[in-house]
Amino acid sequence: MNTALNLSSGPHVRDRWTTRFIMHVVCLSLLPAAAVGVAVYGLRALWIILVSVITAVGTEFLFDKLLHKPDTWKDGSAMVTGLMLALTLSPATPLYEPFLGSLFAILVVKCCFGGLGKNFINPALAGRCFLLISFSNSMTKYSLVDGVTTATPVEELANGNPVNITEMFLGLSNGVIGSSILALLAGGLVLWALDIIHGQICFSVIGAFTLFMALFGGQGFDPHFLAAHLCGGGVILGAFFMATDYVTSPVTRLGQTVYGILIGVLGAAFRIFGSAADSFSYSIIIANLFVPLIDTYIVSKPYAFRKKAIQLQSGEETKPFFKRIPKPVIALTAIALLAGVALSGVYSMTKETIDDQNRKKAWAAYQAVVPQAVSFEEIPEASEKSDDVYGSDFGRTYLNEAVVGKDASGATAGYAISVTCAEAYDGNLTLSVGISPDGAVNSIAFTELHETPGKGSLCDDPKFKDQFNGRSVSSFRLLKDGGSTKEDEIDGVSGATISSKAVINAVNAALDFYQNSIRGE
Amino acid sequence: MRKSFRGGVHPNDQKLLSKHAKLRRFDPKGEMVFPLAQHIGKPAKAVVKKNDSVLVGQVIGEADGFVSANIISSCSGKVKAVEKRRIISGAMAECIVIENDGLFTTIENLGESTDTDSLSNDDILLKIQKAGIVGLGGAGFPTHVKLKPKDPAAIKYILANGAECEPYLTCNDQLMQTEAPAIIAGLELVLRLFPNAKGVVGIEDNKPEAIAAMKAAATGHDKIEIRALRTKYPQGGEHNLIQTVTGIDYPVAKLPADVGCVVDNVGTIFAIERAVAHNEPLFTHVLTVSGDAVKEPGNFIVRDGTCFEELIEACGGLKEGAVLKKVLSGGPMMGFAVGTLGVHVQKTTNGITMLAEDPAEDAARRMTACLHCGRCTTVCPAGLLPQLMAEAAEEKNWERYEKKLYGLECVACGSCTYICPAKRPLTQTFKQAKAEIQAIKRTAASGGAK
Numbered sequence: 015m016n017t018a019l020n021l022s023s024g025p026h027v028r029d030r031w032t033t034r035f036i037m038h039v040v041c042l043s044l045l046p047a048a049a050v051g052v053a054v055y056g057l058r059a060l061w062i063i064l065v066s067v068i069t070a071v072g073t074e075f076l077f078d079k080l081l082h083k084p085d086t087w088k089d090g091s092a093m094v095t096g097l098m099l100a101l102t103l104s105p106a107t108p109l110y111e112p113f114l115g116s117l118f119a120i121l122v123v124k125c126c127f128g129g130l131g132k133n134f135i136n137p138a139l140a141g142r143c144f145l146l147i148s149f150s151n152s153m154t155k156y157s158l159v160d161g162v163t164t165a166t167p168v169e170e171l172a173n174g175n176p177v178n179i180t181e182m183f184l185g186l187s188n189g190v191i192g193s194s195i196l197a198l199l200a201g202g203l204v205l206w207a208l209d210i211i212h213g214q215i216c217f218s219v220i221g222a223f224t225l226f227m228a229l230f231g232g233q234g235f236d237p238h239f240l241a242a243h244l245c246g247g248g249v250i251l252g253a254f255f256m257a258t259d260y261v262t263s264p265v266t267r268l269g270q271t272v273y274g275i276l277i278g279v280l281g282a283a284f285r286i287f288g289s290a291a292d293s294f295s296y297s298i299i300i301a302n303l304f305v306p307l308i309d310t311y312i313v314s315k316p317y318a319f320r321k322k323a324i325q326l327q328s329g330e331e332t333k334p335f336f337k338r339i340p341k342p343v344i345a346l347t348a349i350a351l352l353a354g355v356a357l358s359g360v361y362s363m364t365k366e367t368i369d370d371q372n373r374k375k376a377w378a379a380y381q382a383v384v385p386q387a388v389s390f391e392e393i394p395e396a397s398e399k400s401d402d403v404y405g406s407d408f409g410r411t412y413l414n415e416a417v418v419g420k421d422a423s424g425a426t427a428g429y430a431i432s433v434t435c436a437e438a439y440d441g442n443l444t445l446s447v448g449i450s451p452d453g454a455v456n457s458i459a460f461t462e463l464h465e466t467p468g469k470g471s472l473c474d475d476p477k478f479k480d481q482f483n484g485r486s487v488s489s490f491r492l493l494k495d496g497g498s499t500k501e502d503e504i505d506g507v508s509g510a511t512i513s514s515k516a517v518i519n520a521v522n523a524a525l526d527f528y529q530n531s532i533r534g535e
Numbered sequence: 536m537r538k539s540f541r542g543g544v545h546p547n548d549q550k551l552l553s554k555h556a557k558l559r560r561f562d563p564k565g566e567m568v569f570p571l572a573q574h575i576g577k578p579a580k581a582v583v584k585k586n587d588s589v590l591v592g593q594v595i596g597e598a599d600g601f602v603s604a605n606i607i608s609s610c611s612g613k614v615k616a617v618e619k620r621r622i623i624s625g626a627m628a629e630c631i632v633i634e635n636d637g638l639f640t641t642i643e644n645l646g647e648s649t650d651t652d653s654l655s656n657d658d659i660l661l662k663i664q665k666a667g668i669v670g671l672g673g674a675g676f677p678t679h680v681k682l683k684p685k686d687p688a689a690i691k692y693i694l695a696n697g698a699e700c701e702p703y704l705t706c707n708d709q710l711m712q713t714e715a716p717a718i719i720a721g722l723e724l725v726l727r728l729f730p731n732a733k734g735v736v737g738i739e740d741n742k743p744e745a746i747a748a749m750k751a752a753a754t755g756h757d758k759i760e761i762r763a764l765r766t767k768y769p770q771g772g773e774h775n776l777i778q779t780v781t782g783i784d785y786p787v788a789k790l791p792a793d794v795g796c797v798v799d800n801v802g803t804i805f806a807i808e809r810a811v812a813h814n815e816p817l818f819t820h821v822l823t824v825s826g827d828a829v830k831e832p833g834n835f836i837v838r839d840g841t842c843f844e845e846l847i848e849a850c851g852g853l854k855e856g857a858v859l860k861k862v863l864s865g866g867p868m869m870g871f872a873v874g875t876l877g878v879h880v881q882k883t884t885n886g887i888t889m890l891a892e893d894p895a896e897d898a899a900r901r902m903t904a905c906l907h908c909g910r911c912t913t914v915c916p917a918g919l920l921p922q923l924m925a926e927a928a929e930e931k932n933w934e935r936y937e938k939k940l941y942g943l944e945c946v947a948c949g950s951c952t953y954i955c956p957a958k959r960p961l962t963q964t965f966k967q968a969k970a971e972i973q974a975i976k977r978t979a980a981s982g983g984a985k
Contacts, residue, residue, distance in 0.1 A: 128904075327789070
């Protein structure tokens, strides 16, 4: 009866969760995002995912076998790495890239540093960054659903263009395979609810990122702007799945919060001041490198040695929570709140005035280009088209507003069309084009021009802008080196081709609108 | 949700196996073995020798000094030997071995009721001391020492620990159901020693019958409160019970008395009542025999010195087809594995857990590298960082282990090892680390003396 009883140190029962189980749950939580990726971008995305996962697991398998290591390839961690890497790739990536990325991630970053639990940076992100550096061209190309390569929403944002947040949220816009925020959030929140990932990390990443963006992003607490930034460029994927990687995140709650804030701030700073699309990959990797430092210095004391416990041990009463907050903190919070309320109050009070001012400024420009008019009426077709880039031949030019000017007798005195070209040398330039009832250009007037003084700014010089006056053509052409002879030729401002081009694009867009939507009626 | 200490784990409590088994008295037939050291402090001195006749209730080992405890015979018969025997811990230790005559003839006056109202505080303490009562929760600290703190007036709480948070164990549950009035009476006796104290009986809320019985018995006792505790391991740990009831965390270097508490197991309180009011020293206590390998799990009032094997036979032996893998003295979280069933019940043995499946063996096979998942940190009831402690222990960085990570605050509750998905033997590492650090300190101290 009593032969060979097991002897071992306690405890003698164990929780059912294993390393493998956790890894599989993480994989499952990534599946919705992968599924949306395949549904939106097609089978090509599936191939990328398969190549990446199979390479990751296969590499670890071969490493284990060739070096006679324990079979760690079965533990599911390689699968997680492969899947995560695939989700950070563009669906347009050639298949050898996920192969090389996974190989690098597992072989160099994971296995060579001692395998599971020993890597110093997140292997999937390391793989991605390896690809970014090695294939910077194809890695930064993102194809739309129809295969046309264009900018990602984050790049659009960086250029100050509007983006479609709903599409971004659902994962229908252009980006990496795992760009469906809805699916990622679903998976991430499940992991958080299961206590597999630490809320301190993901929420501090998102919080710090949002706050930094709001403070330094240049658009304040504009919910549309912040939401667009949160939905793009892997913030959610990074916050919930990459930053929370166990091995490369700190141990203590405080350490995790510090680490999360570091990622959020770096990510936002890189996005504002540097490369738009890959800010998060780099910010997480940099924060990974700080983890050993954080774990060495930020170690929490056991409960019995914390301030409150020591007070209680000596019989002191502890103050209720709000009384334990130092007074300066309360004061600062109150001041911040008051300032916030005051600012928003001032904003809402002055908003109307500011809008009014802008309106007046625009109307003054209309008046300048259609001097005979005494009143203006809006042409509704123009505002309908104002959300998107106007036409396809004018670069990134937007139609703001078009008005018809009436003289004292009520007859049409001319038209004024306000256009913005986003491809000027320094961002946007906005101008109004006045067109007489017979279709000739009256004159143009700038309402927004930040071009280089002495160069692009000379667009506002009569020598350049008066060239348009009185001409009746369907569109203008730029002669960079001057010497125009024909009616439709305009001499550029010397040394400011981009600015001149932008002005001509804007004027041509206005003419196009006049010909098609006003006169065409 | 009920207020509770931070951290902790929820192992499957397995209590249904024996929950409804009523307490049974078990009279053993074979030889009885009484180690002289089954309490914290100095071992007792044997006061009987070979061939002496002894009776039930007779003192056979006398306390050696204040922090020590009497050993009482639980059977009648002849002393067979005073010799080294293998005890539960696996060590060979000095034991009194009695050839049990099976008659259980008692000493005079045993079980005679006393009018407790006429007793002074010193009388009560003396009776407790003579009865050889030690903490029955597992530690075995002599109770008369615990009840004599420097300043009795500073004690605010007498905590009767009925949490019974170890999986499988149900004997205290049954004891509270059947002996609730005696436990309340015992607690009143203890409260007489502490003028400013209030009695709190803490019971995990997975024992509603025990809570109801204790509440009924406590009606009219103004100084006693029956408190349901959240079911969570290690709710019955001294630190955690105090934390839950008073909100105070205290370091291992301090005693409960330093934070105004005295904690006694409900079994100990019951033993106090038997000793003080019924002149019955400590030679029986409650014990659960359970586990997936035993045929009929049960709860017993067991005599000290009984052989494990006899108790297991009393439970019908092994379940058919079960292969016994492991036998634990106590529950599976803090109990320890015994190498043979030939060991004998001590005062502090509150359970025998018989396992056909050994999750620890399984865990050793499935161990992976540490994931740094932080689950150990989340569950540690002391707020330690087991993951970093294990790293420091591996590097033998004792400076960091002790000073920065407070590694010696670990009470080896096993929560971290239980929860670890990588199945790493953390608790074992910490026990070894503690032993190693203490060894280093001893060497340093003796080196200094030279």
